[in-house]
Amino acid sequence: QQQVKQSPQSLIVQKGGISIINCAYENTAFDYFPWYQQFPGKGPALLIAIRPDVSEKKEGRFTISFNKSAKQFSLHIMDSQPGDSATYFCAAVKAAGNKLTFGGGTRVLVKP
Amino acid sequence: DAMVIQNPRYQVTQFGKPVTLSCSQTLNHNVMYWYQQKSSQAPKLLFHYYDKDFNNEADTPDNFQSRRPNTSFCFLDIRSPGLGDAAMYLCATSRAYSTDTQYFGPGTRLTVL
Numbered sequence: 001q002q003q004v005k006q007s008p009q010s011l012i013v014q015k016g017g018i019s020i021i022n023c024a025y026e027n028t029a030f031d032y033f034p035w036y037q038q039f040p041g042k043g044p045a046l047l048i049a050i051r052p053d054v055s056e057k058k059e060g061r062f063t064i065s066f067n068k069s070a071k072q073f074s075l076h077i078m079d080s081q082p083g084d085s086a087t088y089f090c091a092a093v094k095a096a097g098n099k100l101t102f103g104g105g106t107r108v109l110v111k112p
Numbered sequence: 113d114a115m116v117i118q119n120p121r122y123q124v125t126q127f128g129k130p131v132t133l134s135c136s137q138t139l140n141h142n143v144m145y146w147y148q149q150k151s152s153q154a155p156k157l158l159f160h161y162y163d164k165d166f167n168n169e170a171d172t173p174d175n176f177q178s179r180r181p182n183t184s185f186c187f188l189d190i191r192s193p194g195l196g197d198a199a200m201y202l203c204a205t206s207r208a209y210s211t212d213t214q215y216f217g218p219g220t221r222l223t224v225l
Binding site: 034041044046 | 116143152153154155157160202204206208209210211212213214215216217218219221
């Protein structure tokens, strides 16, 4: 049973465009939602994270939108750059622990 | 300035030949994790330590074991690697068991021949 569903599996966007990745979760015990960015041959790195008491968080070109009632959250990459080409994982964490429940990942390719 | 270091970066072993992967951290974090990541999949948690308190995920095969001799080092032992164990193995650390950020190492790519 996949607790965090992520879509799309892959995404191609032109340089300067907007990349949008969506995630949905089922367990209301999750209360922290990080996004990780992973380049080929590297470990994942925290990109941005949000808690459910906030509907939006922005850091530079990266924005998380969070809809608590729908149990959905999304990552928007504005002005996408070729250097953003990577695999992005959404994740969810329960308050009582620090286990990352990952989504399936989205491979983003930004074409110059 | 590497914070989570994994050695070796690439490991080739033969079917059934034991292998040990190592992880060290300079962050002085209490928690260390081992993940297995297969191609085009999300990382899958194998086990984690809070200090020396070991926690095994229910679906981690018995073939996988771990040791944490001190705060800085953690080892993953695969007793009898099978072809299905070929994967990237990621080590991560976090300060505590809250929602603290997990810092991942670069991973060890394991090939089983």
